[in-house]
Amino acid sequence: xxxxxxxxxxxxxxxxxxxxxxxxxxxxxxxxxxxxxxxxxxxxxxxxxxxxxxxxxxxxxxxxxxxxxxxxxxxxxxxxxxxxxxxxxxxxxxxxxxxxxxxxxxxxxxxxxxxxxxxxxxxxxxxxxxxxxxxxxxxxxxxxxxxxxxxxxxxxxxxxxxxxxxxxxxxxxxxxxxxxxxxxxxxxxxxxxxxxxxxxxxxxxxxxxxxxxxxxxxxxxxxxxxxxxxxxxxxxxxxxxxxxxxxxxxxxxxxxxxxxxxxxxxxxxxxxxxxxxxxxxxxxxxxxxxxxxxxxxxxxxxxxxxxxxxxxxxxxxxxxxxxxxxxxxxxxxxx
Amino acid sequence: xxxxxxxxxxxxxxxxxxxxxxxxxxxxxxxxxxxxxxxxxxxxxxxxxxxxxxxxxxxxxxxxxxxxxxxxxxxxxxxxxxxxxxxxxxxxxxxxxxxxxxxxxxxxxxxxxxxxxxxxxxxxxxxxxxxxxxxxxxxxxxxxxxxxxxxxxxxxxxxxxxxxxxxxxxxxxxxxxxxxxxxxxxxxxxxxxxxxxxxxxxxxxxxxxxxxxxxxxxxxxxxxxxxxxxxxxxxxxxxxxxxxxxxxxxxxxxxxxxxxxxxxxxxxxxxxxxxx
Numbered sequence: 001x002x003x004x005x006x007x008x009x010x011x012x013x014x015x016x017x018x019x020x021x022x023x024x025x026x027x028x029x030x031x032x033x034x035x036x037x038x039x040x041x042x043x044x045x046x047x048x049x050x051x052x053x054x055x056x057x058x059x060x061x062x063x064x065x066x067x068x069x070x071x072x073x074x075x076x077x078x079x080x081x082x083x084x085x086x087x088x089x090x091x092x093x094x095x096x097x098x099x100x101x102x103x104x105x106x107x108x109x110x111x112x113x114x115x116x117x118x119x120x121x122x123x124x125x126x127x128x129x130x131x132x133x134x135x136x137x138x139x140x141x142x143x144x145x146x147x148x149x150x151x152x153x154x155x156x157x158x159x160x161x162x163x164x165x166x167x168x169x170x171x172x173x174x175x176x177x178x179x180x181x182x183x184x185x186x187x188x189x190x191x192x193x194x195x196x197x198x199x200x201x202x203x204x205x206x207x208x209x210x211x212x213x214x215x216x217x218x219x220x221x222x223x224x225x226x227x228x229x230x231x232x233x234x235x236x237x238x239x240x241x242x243x244x245x246x247x248x249x250x251x252x253x254x255x256x257x258x259x260x261x262x263x264x265x266x267x268x269x270x271x272x273x274x275x276x277x278x279x280x281x282x283x284x285x286x287x288x289x290x291x292x293x294x295x296x297x298x299x300x301x302x303x304x305x306x307x308x309x310x311x312x313x314x315x316x317x318x319x320x321x322x323x324x325x326x327x328x329x330x331x332x333x334x335x
Numbered sequence: 336x337x338x339x340x341x342x343x344x345x346x347x348x349x350x351x352x353x354x355x356x357x358x359x360x361x362x363x364x365x366x367x368x369x370x371x372x373x374x375x376x377x378x379x380x381x382x383x384x385x386x387x388x389x390x391x392x393x394x395x396x397x398x399x400x401x402x403x404x405x406x407x408x409x410x411x412x413x414x415x416x417x418x419x420x421x422x423x424x425x426x427x428x429x430x431x432x433x434x435x436x437x438x439x440x441x442x443x444x445x446x447x448x449x450x451x452x453x454x455x456x457x458x459x460x461x462x463x464x465x466x467x468x469x470x471x472x473x474x475x476x477x478x479x480x481x482x483x484x485x486x487x488x489x490x491x492x493x494x495x496x497x498x499x500x501x502x503x504x505x506x507x508x509x510x511x512x513x514x515x516x517x518x519x520x521x522x523x524x525x526x527x528x529x530x531x532x533x534x535x536x537x538x539x540x541x542x543x544x545x546x547x548x549x550x551x552x553x554x555x556x557x558x559x560x561x562x563x564x565x566x567x568x569x570x571x572x573x574x575x576x577x578x579x580x581x582x583x584x585x586x587x588x589x590x591x592x593x594x595x596x597x598x599x600x601x602x603x604x605x606x607x608x609x610x611x
Contacts, residue, residue, distance in 0.1 A: 262552035
């Protein structure tokens with residue numbers, strides 16, 4: 001085996017508390033994750049799982065009063081300890097973020113050109129002419145032909161799909177090493193989603209940019225990433241290869257998520273996970289999934305399982321070995 | 336065969352809009368839409384944003400007036416415009432609608448029980464005791480527990496709120512329930528519970544569904560027939576199983592092929608633009 005190269009991004013025992021009405025509330029219990037250079041990892045979970053907070057912690061964009069334990073390292077340096085100047089550089093050039101709703105993140109009274117050129121001109125100090133040329137080239141590579149005209153337009157003049165392509169172009173313009181994409185296509189129609197995902201995937205690969213792709217859609221994440229990390233209640237439940245996690249899931253929650261997806265080819269009573277997704281602060285001392293798990297034992301309620309290696313997965317379940325093959329996963333890939 | 340519950344013929348709806356230079360323009364939201372829904376049946380209106388599916392649902396619900404064509408419910412034409420309170424009330428007993436956002440469709444100050452009871456008081460003569468029993472059985476029907484009755488929406492999850500909205504709609508024992516993206520905002524593990532509940536509900540009560548959705552997986556589970564809409568027009572119609580297994584129209588095929596599933600890869604349709 002060749003020694004593993006230094007990872008680009010390391011989350012190490014991350015724990016986050018946010019201040020809610022003056023009191024601290026746990027939103028992330030324990031998240032450890034590594035991303036290699038050029039690697040794509042999907043962070044999959046339902047609402048309240050902590051996936052977006054994880055992304056915000058990576059960008060150091062948590063609200064005032066938040067307390068973070070553990071570490072976030074980028075290229076070996078602790079992001080949590082960066083000074084103001086280094087932090088600005090990190091956000092401007094190392095990592096780019098793509099949000100769910102582009103309309104909420106673009107200033108409606110400034111043109112697409114203003115938005116695209118702000119980073120290169122102000123943060124990096126490129127000349128406006130050079131930056132414009134680069135922006136036009138990038139807009140073309142994300143499939144926007146009349147780029148010069150688009151640069152003069154305002155966000156409301158572009159459709160959601162077109163606007164998200166502009167955001168992707170803006171993210172690539174800074175030539176980052178990592179893209180954090182937080183539900184980038186959730187607000188889009190499914191055909192537009194396919195187009196935008198194909199462009200993001202294609203451009204990211206061509207440029208060797210790593211990506212942390214945050215979504216609730218396990219199948220979508222699997223299509224554009226190398227590994228998937230499934231989150232529940234502020235904890236990573238399982239990490240496994242994206243290509244076959246739907247067949248090889250080892251955690252009861254992953255298996256439950258997979259079985260709950262409505263099929264377009266079969267009619268069946270859907271297998272459900274009882275109850276509702278719980279938030280990190282609601283869980284007891286045991287496994288975060290214990291209250292909804294069909295395979296729960298006394299031990300699961302008392303002792304929180306650590307994330308550990310099993311085959312080519314990482315799984316946080318006491319019973320992972322005995323439950324293998326008993327989680328009711330579909331035998332074939334058919335949905 | 337019994338008379339259809341709902342029959343739409345050549346329905347058209349246009350909105351007046353202004354273009355960029357301020358000129359009046361006509362936006363055709365739906366055009367030439369015809370369909371029939373049998374008593375106790377389930378019909379999906381499938382499409383992406385701008386397809387006109389919600390416009391059609393709102394016309395059936397009486398929230399919009401068609402610009403052309405007719406909609407008949409129980410053999411009676413739904414005329415648009417203002418109608419008397421008595422007519423509105425009678426129509427409310429026939430058709431109820433459940434909306435997408437369970438956070439915006441419930442009164443935050445009303446408890447779950449009060450929300451359902453208000454509808455009963457408006458439409459039925461029964462006394463308090465009868466209403467209380469009826470509320471309990473409606474909540475049970477949608478899978479809510481007794482303890483939820485005294486709670487306000489703030490304390491409920493999205494899935495529970497949507498169950499309350501469905502219980503409220505069912506209170507008048509409607510013949511037709513219009514569900515407009517009613518499970519779209521729910522997490523997948525909760526969505527599965529609500530889908531199962533809806534399927535069970537139709538089987539036990541015989542209420543018909545007009546099910547508006549962009550999600551073909553959900554449509555497959557809940558409906559028997561479907562209408563695929565694109566830019567205001569019906570591009571394909573038939574039994575849901577046939578349409579999804581053997582889509583004939585190019586747009587339906589495109590819609591199906593865009594759904595992520597194991598082994599799926601997103602395909603790019605617009606080319607990268609090379610320097611002109």
